[in-house]
Amino acid sequence: RTQVEHLRKYDRVGVRFEESLKGLNTLKIFDADREESKRLAKDSEGFRKATMALLGGQLKSLIGSDVVIYTTVILATVFTALLTSGQTTGWLLSVAVAVTGVRLFIPSRQLVYLTHEATVGLKHGKAIAKARELREQQHQDAPHTRMDADTRKNAGIPEDEGLRVEHLDFSYPNGHHALHDLNFDFPQRGHLAIVGSSGSGKSTVAQLLSGRTGGYSGSMSFDGTELRDWDALRFIENVTMVRGSDHLFKGTVRSNLDPTNLGISDETLIQALERLDLMDLVNARGGLDSTVLAGGSNFSGGQRQRLAIARALVRPSRIYIFDEASSAIDREHDRVVSALMDDLARHSLVITVTHRLASIINARNIIVLDHGEIVDSGDFAALLSHQGMFAQQWEEQDSVESDVDGGTRPHSFTPEAQEAIA
Structure with missing residues (x-):
């Protein structure tokens, strides 16, 4: 049993490493990669030490038992030979004692293995209990990321200084020129959408705004400070990014919503789930402690994406970036996500990068990209009236989705949007 448990522990370390590798981008977004690395290192080192202790103890015990067993058999044989030295059958008795000793006592070596494994098993049990106690003591409060009005005023930050992008250019190391001279402004709060066909550069903008990619030319600033001057901690404290491919980890709903073990209250977790x-x-499925399989394989694609969005809601941020975060969500729940974006935009800057135009109808401003350039911008009604690329994409998508929904549009449009559509 102890050997099996030992191997299971090794298996868990390997599976955990593989899963952490698959979800590395998600771990980095939530600043959980460093903590996960420490846990993996601790588990791996613990396994190495346990293995060496197990093997070393078994070897010592085996050598010790062999010495005792063989010495006892040899002494018994010699003693028998001495006692029967004057008898004609003395040598037969000596052989009989030797054979009997081997047959009876050599199997006791297995008892040494079993005894040692039981001892190691008890040690492992105590170590696991201690580790669980330590984990419960490591909960910390979530970091406070918002600056109050007085702090902003003392720092000389204008109240309306939001996102400003000027002459933004970006090329990948392979020479691909992804963005060309982008210029736009947006307030600290509100819903900004970036749309365009595949390869238009919209996800590149999201990567730059989240700090996951650097090396741009031109200027990108928020609160009057250049994003290239932000360190990793500042991005983590102020920016939350959700992508459609974000990873769910093997564990529970609770551990996925709170991957860094901050001890977020059940009330906060439940509220985030209710909003989605x-x-x-x-x-x-059993509540917050219900099982989540590796990669969230026991949930549908849309459910996994909604869980990823819920995970973002439990950490207050000044900037939320949703990069194709609802690509697999069904039409019914797409309305829920759209309403959530509008609600978040009352207090934060929400940037939605998407190809599904129905989800950004109520966005305050929509930027249309094509081959890395801004070809149009404005609110939904204005873009439809321009009869450009955006209007063409909307007509194509709306025709398909209306057929699927039986001629109905399941979204709540603003009066301006309704008038533009009509």
Whole structure:
């Protein structure tokens, strides 16, 4: 049993490493990669030490038992030979004692293995109990990331100084020129959408704004400070990014919503799930401690994306970036996500990068990219009236989705949007 448990521990370390590797980008977004690395290093080192202790102890015990067993058999044989030295059958008795000793005592070596494994198993049990206690003591409060009005005023930051992009250019190391002279401004709060066909550069803008990619030319600033001057911690404290491919880890709903073990309250976790219409699903599976398989394989694609969005909601941020975060979400829940974006935009800057135009109808400003250039911008109604690339894409998508939905549009449009569509 101890050997099996030992191998299972090794298997868990390997599986955890593989899963962490697959979800490395997600771990980095939530600043959980360093903590996960420490946990993996601790587990791996613990396994190495346990293995060496197990093998070393078995070897010592085996050598010791062999010495005792063979010495005892030899002494018994010699003693028998001395006692029967004057008898004609003395040598037969000596052989009989030797054979009997080997047959009876050599199998006791297995008992040494079993005894040692039981001892190691008890040690492992105590170590696991201690580790669980330490983990419960490591909960910390989530970092406070917002600056109050007085702090902003003392720092000389204008209240309306938001996102400013000037003459932004970016090329990848392979020479691909992804962005060409982008210029736009947006306030600290509100919903900004970036749309365009595949390869237009919209995800590149998201990567630059989140700090995941650097090396741009031109200027990108928020709160009057250049983004290239931000360190990693500042991005982590102020920017939350959600992508459609974000990873769910093997564990529970709770551990996925709070990957850094900050001890976020159940009330906060439940509120995030309710905002994504997930609470009924989670309750049906056993609540916050219900099982999540590796990669979230026991959830549908849309459910995985909504869980990833819920994870973003539990950490207050000044900037939320959603990069194709709802690409697999069904039409019914797409309305829920759209309403959530509008609600978040009341207090934060929400940037939605998407190809699904129905999800950004109420965005305050929409930037249309084509081959790395801004070809149009404005709100939804204005872009439709321009009869450009955006209007063409909308007509194509709306025709397909209206057919699927039986001629109905399941979104709540603003009066301006309704008038533009009509």
